[in-house]
Amino acid sequence: MNHVAAQRQQDTDRFYSLLDALAEQIGGTRRLFNCSAASGWPQRGVYFFFEDGETRTDGNRPRVVRIGTHALTTTSHTTLWTRLAQHRGPIDGTNPRGGNQRGSIFRRHVGTALLATGHWPSEIAQSWPKNHVTSQQRQAERPLELAVTAQIAAMPLLWLDVPDRDQRGTIEANAIALLSQRTGAVDPPSPGWLGLHTANPKVRSSGLWNSNHVDDRYDPSFLDDIALCLKSHSR
Known part of the structure; x- marks a missing residue:
């Protein structure tokens, strides 16, 4: 293993060790199907989704499949829960x-993957990629939206309290870049990962339900940012 690969392995191992510490701090992962606004969320944060059946190369630890945040502009006032609720859909x-x-x-990425692996009416496949549809088309898409909700709501997730806007953006972007297969990540998706069937080529080739930052170079100092956030919110 060359120096660059060894450093990436070390940084990835540290990232997952920090997530272990985060899980211990917040009481473990949650699944969105049994969460609500009253479940106890920080106002601002970064989230990390896992997926059943997706593990790191050693096969013993879950692999992160989606990283995200919110409110990265001065005009955005969305909360962490608001963003997670958008991903899950209303109960x-x-x-x-x-x-x-x-x-x-x-949701769009997951939907295109489900379209590719299931039997869906042609009208859903035609309207799903469009940004603007009629109310009738939206109603026709409802069975797929239900399937997407079931898929995402079952994914375990961790969340990190990050009040600072710039720090949220830094952690999100660099975590994605570190874990992206497109830039040499150490933990590939399993052959059965649903994301391999999505329409977006960056999702398929990155091994993440992300398309932004998957071609970026990561700065390992973001790991110190995570550690500082953990320390500042320790019990």
Whole structure:
């Protein structure tokens, strides 16, 4: 193993060790199907999704499959829960267990993968990639939105309290860059990973449900940022 590969292995191992510490600090992972706004979330943060069946190369530890954050502009006031709820979709109301993939690129990626691996009406396949559809088309898409919600809501996740906007962006971008197969990540997806069937080539080749930052070079100092956040919010 050359120096660059060895350093990336070391940085990746440290990243997952920090997530272990985070899990201990917050009481472990959650799954969105049994969460609500009252579940106890920080106002601002970075989230890390895992997926059943996806493990690191050693086969013993879960592999992160999606990293995200929110409110990276001065005009955005979304909370961490608001963003997670957009990914999951509403549990009740007029569209129970549905969702809106046009408000969540994560949902869109998962939906295209489900389209490729299942038997869906042609009208859903035709309208799903479009940014603007009629209310009738939205209603026709509901079965797929339900399937997307079931997929995402079952994924375990961790969340890191990060009040500072710039720090959130730094942690998100560098964590994605570190874990992206497109730049030499050490833990590939399993052959059965659903993301290998999504329409977005960057998702397929990165091994992550992300398309931004998957071609970036990472700066290992972001790991110190995670450590500082953990220390500042320790019990």
